[in-house]
Amino acid sequence: MRIKTATPExxxxxxxxxxxxxxxxxxxxxxxxxxxxxxxxxxxxxxxEAKGRPSFNPLIVHVFDVSEAQALVEFDDxxxxxxxxxxxxxxxxxxxxxxxxxxxxxxxxxxxxxAVRVPRHKVSRDxxxxxxxxxxxxxxxxxxxxxxxxxxxVADSLGENVDLILxxxxxxxxxxxxxxxxxxxxxxxxxxxxxxAEELSELLDEEVLVDAGESAKPxxxxxxxxHYAPDTxxxxxxxxxxxxxxxxxxxxxxxxxxxxxxxxxELPDNMRMNLSVNGDLHEAxxxxxxxxxxxxxxGCKAIAVxxxxxxxxxxxxxxxxxxxxxxxxxIQMKAK
Ligand code: TXA
Ligand code: MG
Numbered sequence: 001m002r003i004k005t006a007t008p009e010x011x012x013x014x015x016x017x018x019x020x021x022x023x024x025x026x027x028x029x030x031x032x033x034x035x036x037x038x039x040x041x042x043x044x045x046x047x048x049e050a051k052g053r054p055s056f057n058p059l060i061v062h063v064f065d066v067s068e069a070q071a072l073v074e075f076d077d078x079x080x081x082x083x084x085x086x087x088x089x090x091x092x093x094x095x096x097x098x099x100x101x102x103x104x105x106x107x108x109x110x111x112x113x114x115a116v117r118v119p120r121h122k123v124s125r126d127x128x129x130x131x132x133x134x135x136x137x138x139x140x141x142x143x144x145x146x147x148x149x150x151x152x153x154v155a156d157s158l159g160e161n162v163d164l165i166l167x168x169x170x171x172x173x174x175x176x177x178x179x180x181x182x183x184x185x186x187x188x189x190x191x192x193x194x195x196x197a198e199e200l201s202e203l204l205d206e207e208v209l210v211d212a213g214e215s216a217k218p219x220x221x222x223x224x225x226x227h228y229a230p231d232t233x234x235x236x237x238x239x240x241x242x243x244x245x246x247x248x249x250x251x252x253x254x255x256x257x258x259x260x261x262x263x264x265x266e267l268p269d270n271m272r273m274n275l276s277v278n279g280d281l282h283e284a285x286x287x288x289x290x291x292x293x294x295x296x297x298x299g300c301k302a303i304a305v306x307x308x309x310x311x312x313x314x315x316x317x318x319x320x321x322x323x324x325x326x327x328x329x330x331i332q333m334k335a336k
Pocket of ligand 2: 139147
């Protein structure tokens with residue numbers, strides 16, 4: 001692992017790494033973040049792997065200014081007021097994804113909303129500009145650990161899992177950004193931070209409540225968040241496909257058959273998707289939410305999902321699949 005003082009040359013090198021699918025730890029005014037190109041699903045998958053996150057919590061997308069945010073999410077008057085007052089700065093807004101938003105589905109964990117933030121720290125701003133793409137970045141610590149406020153914390157926590165650490169001294173705020181959910185009728189703070197409920201209430205002329213749930217506890221960030229759940233029932237560890245079911249495959253489909261007879265290759269194209277033909281867990285993670293959505297269609301009786309190995313990123317993939325399967329009616333979970 002390499003630590004470099006955030007000189008213009010180092011920032012340029014970091015930008016190149018990001019465009020090549022690499023991971024860079026960057027200073028922001030709140031805490032150090034572990035950044036990847038937010039358009040690149042495989043790179044985003046590497047973030048979860050590097051952090052050893054057992055599940056896919058949605059990530060914050062860092063952009064240079066309001067207009068870049070407006071290209072990704074639906075901005076209303078309320079969002080504009082908040083942006084005018086608090087951006088650049090330690091505040092994240094949750095807003096509906098635009099229909100043409102090309103940020104990886106893995107970044108927002110399949111949710112219809114996206115978290116966006118314009119950081120104030122000069123190095124993160126220079127890096128976003130040099131990379132020329134929005135940067136997905138959670139705090140740069142391994143899962144369950146404390147958020148890093150100095151380069152050495154990142155090195156200790158993530159070690160070889162990060163390609164380059166841009167060092168720029170201790171973080172100014174030292175606490176993660178305020179997360180403000182503006183996707184619903186009421187403005188709600190999901191995570192308290194340097195921008196307070198009082199300030200936001202005054203600005204928006206409405207009482208902004210804090211509803212942090214379990215996510216307020218550092219050990220379980222985001223665990224109580226709403227999760228993407230398909231309307232179509234999900235059947236896990238499938239070893240064959242029933243009539244009317246769609247197939248979400250992983251690896252070779254050679255031994256998968258349709259229960260009433262025939263090979264799965266006979267399924268119509270829109271009823272069969274493969275998370276990764278080669279069994280690559282990064283690719284599977286990157287495709288997971290997009291493919292689940294694709295198969296979540298009225299014509300499908302259920303989505304039969306092949307087993308995913310419970311190793312590395314597979315743990316997080318299986319966590320989300322289990323959540324997606326919860327509440328699926330009358331589905332017999334066929335364990336192998
Ligand atoms: O200060 C910060 O926000 C730092 C720096 C690096 O920018 N980043 C950070 O990211 O703390 P992370 O991933 O550790 O926390 C992101 C928080 C989580 O609590 C997550 O659940 C929430 O934002 N979040 C992200 N997208 C969301 C969404 N679409 N809906 C609801 N909550 C979301
Ligand atoms: Mg964190």
